Amino acid sequence: MAGGDGIVDLRQAASSPPTRVVGRGRGWYRGDCHVHSEQSHGTDRTPEQLAAEARALGLDFIAVTEHNAAAAHERWGAVAGDDLLVVLGQEVTTRTGHWVALGLAPGQEVEWRYGVRDDVLDRHLAPVREAGGLCVAAHPHAPYPGGALMYPFDAFDLVEVWNGVWRSDLPWNADNEAASAEWGRGLAAGLHRGRWQPAIGSSDAHLEGQLGRPHTVVLADELSTAAVLAGLRAGRSWLADSTAVELSFEVLAGDRAAGIGDRVHARGEPVVARLDVVGVPSGSVSFHTEQGVAHREALPAHGSGTVEWRFSGADTGFVRVQVRYDDGSMAAITNPVLVSP
Template sequence: MRHRPSRHGSFAAERRDILKHGAALLTGGLASTIPAGVAHAGTGAASGSHGISTMTHRGHSPFGFDQWASADFEVPEGVQRVSVSTSFDPFVAVPGVMENVLDIGLFDPTGFRGWSGGARRDFTVSAADATPGYIPGDVQPGTWSVALGPIVYNPKGMGWEVRITLEFGEPADRFVPRPAPDKAIGRGQAWYRGDMHLHTQHSDGTATHSELIKSARDHRLDFIASTEHNTRSSALYWGASAPSDLLVLNGEEVTTRHGHWLALGLPPTEWVDWRYGPRDGSAFAQRRDRVRSLGGLVVAAHPMTPGPGSFWEFGFENVDALEVWSGPWTLDDVAAVAVWDGMLRTGRRIVAVGNSDAHNAGEVGTPHTVVRATSLSKDTILDGVRRGNSYLAETADVSLDFIAAANGRQAGPGDQLPVSLFSSVEVSARVSGAPGTTVTVHTAWGRMATTTIGSTGTGEVHWKGWGKASGFARVEVRRQQPTSTTLDQMVAISNPIWFI
């Protein structure tokens, strides 16, 4: 079985593999969240010769999943480059799913300098360049820290080693950031297609920026969001690759040990910390509020994935959206849609989004979110997502025209339609690019109307019912074809039209 780096930013299985190991994960997931004490490193002797100084830190972390450690070191004047390499004791509980990992990152005297999780074992930073995932910039004298996140499945604990090399020399030319612009050439008021959960070589993906851009074009997307695990480094480079008619949003997949969330619409200088859990009081709320204050969105990512660290534990009360469809349709997406639908039926207005969570260029755009916006800019796209003026589509071949009408007014996804309690509402949905599918209309009372689309891929469904008493209306398009974990496949799903 071939594995790729997982959503933890550490080596583990893909979502389909995680679902196959469900029973083992439930046992391991519960055990691995037992709090463990922080391990403090001991500093080894440093020696310098010919402009190079080296030091080694060794430590031991106990069994546990939610723990953090550090290896602190002093950087004197004149250092131009800091390089770090690591090693740790291997241990395999469930191959490809539950293994010892040492997540790593870096902080300098002023703050964050990068993170690569378990995707790398070594990195380097200087004023001129840095390993992907890390921030080029001046090497300032003072106390630096290698941040460590030991994931330990061995009951006896895990030993680790951090080797640090400081290089002296003449200052090099400084790196010049090239972030993407906040606006792109669009089509005015239109429906824009975008994938808002993507990874490159700056975290645990395999694609370069140029490869991801090409794939986005091939999949007919209008915008993408760069969401690396726990780092902002990718945002510094997109301007060199982004064409004038493709919008690139900056973001971060904040990868905590208690669920992942997307911080969308961040400035390229902004980074969001991940080292907290539900028991840490207002830690999540503070970071959520910071993202919102910058005009960004807070999205619970793949919230029902049953893997350690991926399952969402912060509650849904204070997120702007729920990623109900993440990559190829699997059982955890079924669960996410069910949770979302349950919240809608109780009157909770929370937006659904769909993204690929692509870790290579071939996965981009399946699925994606189609947003109604007045232009192709960061502010207008995020506003459309925030309002729920959107639907989710498996591919760019699929289109959904969904409206509700009452009292001479019309509304689309995310809109409000004023109606009285039992006034008549007419709902219609026209679907194209979806052969062999079933289209259903859902309200707060459940499934209300269904139609089947044949080989032409085009069809319509209509429903007439009570207005405010129905609460809302939304549409699903499904293909009656099973996957390895589900009975059917989602092809499109709309956000609701609200009856008020």
């Protein structure tokens, strides 16, 4: 039955995946928030194949986001388990850009037949949020008609600044460079207004070998749909090219420390941003603030190291990090740590 809110309840599938993995408490969880199976055009990957690949890669969760359809939700219950959370969603392919709904109920389907001139986007975002879900601006600079996002970032809850579907050897290209730069330019103003859109990275996997490149690493109170979405919503997350890349980022002032997505109060004391990174041989680290790139440093040939940068809490309202390989492609992006004077 179709409702005026733009969501269609197809069925409450008995075989839908569980929304919580038992016994997995607070921690950092790796997941791919934009994944397609054979139910979407351009792919022949089955849920069974994708789940096996996710487990092999070491992912903790994946989000199934078929194009404009929820009929495949019922197929995922059989492949989820005590080592893999499956989040239900949909890629909404409007005429003037795509967005991803994360955290849908089984059988919920989001309307997609409109464009920016129809001025109805908010009508279709609202019920996703009312259901506890998140709305994601997908691949904003996709290089095909209808794929580039013509809606403003601040209409959404998250921005997919890194999308891997067009990759050849590495899931980083000029479209991702443009999306991450656009997101970064708007971050200071959003934080100042008190509403900002955290970044995520997703593979948008259609073909074998694409899953998890890139993916998002999120701090969640448990491995459940609600907790993962809460961590993403708060920006307690960072983006990784692969599971071989590991990092830890915090900002310290006196005896106080804050991690990604949280806030540290400087109280007039010197502030130190500290990054520990693994898996980026001969790469480089850059610290970004509201004034742009504030510090840059090379990583050793073995790819592991600690980089620190000292600054005043009065100089900026946030610090975030980018880590690149030696060829300039991206290895990791963090959401910001917020700083108060």
